[in-house]
Amino acid sequence: MNTKEKILVTALELFNEQGIDVITIRHIAKEMGISHSNIQYYFKNADDIIYTLYTQHIAAMNELPVFASSPGAGLGTLRESITTILQHIYRYRFIYIHFVVITRRMPEIKKVYAQRFGIRRRQLLRLFENYREQGIVREDIPVEVWESLIRSIYLIGDFWISSNELTTGLKGKKAVNYYARLLEDLFYPYLTEKGKQLAAS
Structure with missing residues (x-):
């Protein structure tokens, strides 16, 4: 080094x-x-x-292999992606605790953040479409509701570190696992019976 x-x-x-x-x-x-x-x-x-x-x-x-939308990608892909992302966020947790202050001091970071949101949004929409084709998620969910779900995922994903600092106070793997479960639970209302069975396995 x-x-x-x-x-x-x-x-x-x-x-x-x-x-x-x-x-x-x-x-x-x-x-x-x-x-x-x-x-x-x-x-x-x-x-x-x-x-x-x-x-x-x-x-x-x-570089993280997350939200793969290849045919046959199941709920395990989603679970692994969420955990992998949260582990990486925890490693750089100061950024998320101070993110608003950092973006005010360095506006260029805000632009990078917006670009990344666009990339992740497209990845998630493709993944949801894949799940619909597999019968894992319901077909009666409007596009705008999927968009709202993506926003909710980002809200928790970006600010769980602050919430953990203020409330739960968990460390390392315990913190990652707790908030990964919160994110996974967001999907439950959108699952078909088949999806619920897969989620429980």
Whole structure:
């Protein structure tokens, strides 16, 4: 691991533990046992580190094999996708705790977020269509209701970290599993009897 990578790893750990309103380049340097000028050789300030961590996070998210819509993809695909995404979000949880503040400070991140929403929306709509063809979800659900479900998925997916901080206080795998189940439960009213049987298995 080179110095730049060590800076990012240390910053991620400190931001997750203490937040972006507390941690500065000097804190990161002290934790690493180097001068803050050494960090400024790679990053001009803490926001530069935050932006790099965000782009690193999104690049990794884009590589995740989630919401596959290949023929025959069942509810297990959905369950695995949700868990995989939440695990990755938990690793970069400071971003989601401070997301509104971060996007105000770095408006370009808001644009990336909007683009990602469009990609995930299309993936989910294809997955729902696949489920309809398999008889897993009901055929009488209007498109606008599926769109609302996608919005609900995003609301929980983006803000469960804050909810966990304020209410449940779960850590690691327990937090991921708890909120993954909340997201899975959103789909229950849309399932056919066949879908409910598959969900219970």
